[in-house]
Amino acid sequence: MSFAQPLWLWLAPLALLPFLSALHHGNAYSWHVLLPGDALSRCLHLAIQVTGALAILLLVAGLAGLFRGQYAVERTGHGASLVLLLDRSRSMDDSFAGRSPAGGEESKSRAAVRFLEAFIGSRPHDRIGVAAFSTSPLFVLPLSANREAAAAAVRASALPGLAQTHIAKGLAMALSYFPDDPAGGNRGIVLVSDGAAVIDPDSEALLRRSFQQWHPHVYWIFLRTAGNPGLFDIPPPSEDTPQARPERYLHLFFESLGIPYKAYQAENPEAVRQAIADIDRAEKAPLRYQEIHPRQDLRGLCYGLAAWALLALLMVKRLEIRL
Structure with missing residues (x-):
């Protein structure tokens, strides 16, 4: 708890006023011994004083801008910490047929976004981050439990693509x-991509060390364009080079890392949906994460409770009987 305008707290000593002055009219008696002891009246008198002091304190807290700061709550669930790495190259704007979408066709990027949004919405316990890559990597969203932010970050990847595919930086x-x-x-x-690029030896060595250090699960949804070589096709020896088949060699690189890895060769939107559904089933491990709650303004609560306290005092005053 904290205060936005703490100078108002100098008024807090006013809460002592109900204990220093009577809140009701007194009646004179010739001899107080004639009055029997009344514990209930003493309790009611103390309750009235406390209510008055509480009303003053609540008004002062409201004026001082009482708020609860940002805080984290530890949660447990089933899911994973997932980074969605999205290809932003120009070829992602084409359809699976390798041309600009026409008629009822859907671009590869929009098909991926549509199913990834549903994937994000169906996994309430995941921490999801979003990154993209083309000629350079793009930091989009850190790992977060915020579903709306993750969905918005994924939707942004459906905008027109940039330049080439630099997979190592991504x-x-x-x-x-x-x-x-x-x-x-x-x-x-x-990884959602329709292609790859040659990874130079220095980058490959750095990536290999990082993969072995963090040991992430890797899923590659390869959006194959009609007529292009696939990940699992074995080419003739003369064409079996990283320059000629970069996708195949990236696939072999992932397989050589010794980490959990699975590749999906999607040739249409339905294959993308099936791949994402399979990932959804696979990533169900116990997960401990922190849920961040934003700052909460409590001035309205203070004023509301003060109003109820003042209303109670007003009702007591109306019930007072003068002799």
Whole structure:
């Protein structure tokens, strides 16, 4: 608890006034011994004084701007800390047929966004972060339990794409989310991309160390364009090079890391839905996380309680009988 305008607290001693002055009219008696002892009256008198003091304190607290600061509540559930790593290259704006969407067609990016939004909404206990990549990595949203923010971050990825695909920088960005993540449970990266690029040896060595340090689960939803080579196709020896088949070599790189990894080759929106549903079923481990509650203004509560206290005093005053 804290106060936005603490100078008003100098008025708090006014709460002693009900104990220093009578709140009711007195009656004179020739000899007080004639009056029998009345414990109930003494209790009511004290209650009236306390109510008056409480009303003053509540009014002062309201004027001082009482509020409860941001706080965290530890929760437990079933889920994971997941980073959604989204491809923002221009090719993601094309349909699965490899052309600009026409008629009832849907671009690869919009199909992915549609199912990822449903995925986010169905997992109330996950901590979800969002990153994107094209020529450079884009930090979009840190790991958070805020579903609305995660959904908005994913929707932003459906905007027109940028330039090329630099997958190494994107993976490094996704891995950078985990050092600051205090939650237990599984950590995972969901890569949504329709292509890859050659990873240079230095970047590959750095990525390998980071993957082995944090040991995340990796899911690659490969949005395959019609006519393009697939992840699992074995090319002729003359074409089996990282430059000719970067997607295949990225797939082999993930397999060589010794971490839980699964690739999905999606050739239409329904295949994207099935891949995301499979990830949803897989990531159900116990998870401990913190739920952040924002600052809460309590002035309205103070004024409301003060009004009830004053109303009670007014009713007592109306019931007073003068002799």
